[in-house]
Amino acid sequence: GQQLNQSPQSMFIQEGEDVSMNCTSSSIFNTWLWYKQDPGEGPVLLIALYKAGELTSNGRLTAQFGITRKDSFLNISASIPSDVGIYFCAGLNYGGSQGNLIFGKGTKLSVKP
Amino acid sequence: NAGVTQTPKFQVLKTGQSMTLQCAQDMNHNSMYWYRQDPGMGLRLIYYSASEGTTDKGEVPNGYNVSRLNKREFSLRLESAAPSQTSVYFCASTQAGSLYGYTFGSGTRLTVV
Secondary structure (H helix, E strand, O other): OOOEEEEOOEEEEEOOOOEEEEEEEOOOOOEEEEEEEOOOOOOEEEEEEOOOOOEEEEOOEEEEEOOOOOEEEEEEOOOOHHHOEEEEEEEEOOOOOOOOEEEOOOEEEEEEO | OOOEEEEOOEEEEOOOOOEEEEEEEOOOOOEEEEEEEEOOOEEEEEEEEOOOOOOEEOOOOOOOEEEEOOOOEEEEEEOOOOHHHOEEEEEEEEOOOOOOOOEEOOOEEEEEO
């Protein structure tokens, strides 16, 4: 089946630093999504990307949908302690009667104040 | 607040015991999902229900059963719990054809001893 390779697995950074993580796939997706999971909570949608090459920002977060439709990256600028959590990429294809959101294994972000 | 509600939040079971995890959504979504989350494994799909009256297996269905009770509710049952089922379980829902991915509940942390 389809799989997403998300990297890095974990990051331990200083407050104020920029963060970059990415996802790659062997197959194409119509939509890329980025979720954040706070400790003890469920994942919450951060950014959705619908078009190859699209670059979208949400505050300090910027994400891009790769031109090949097989990859996406998420950048966080000027990290703050509340950025701590696990970030998941997810690929979505339309159609069919089944659940077709494929998740990466997550990037765990720790921020030192 | 609208969203996905899971109960209970925490549960400890003895090996061989049974239990049902409850999930309800009030967003009038068609599709509902059960995932388990284990360290380093990301989110793995157990079962899903594309619409009321239908259920299908996901990636890791063994040891579980589900019931789509009505449009709002989708329950997950462990008939004979095993230590390998110690995990955090998330329920999610979406409207079929949605471009926005899934809305997740806050999870049930299950420990089987």
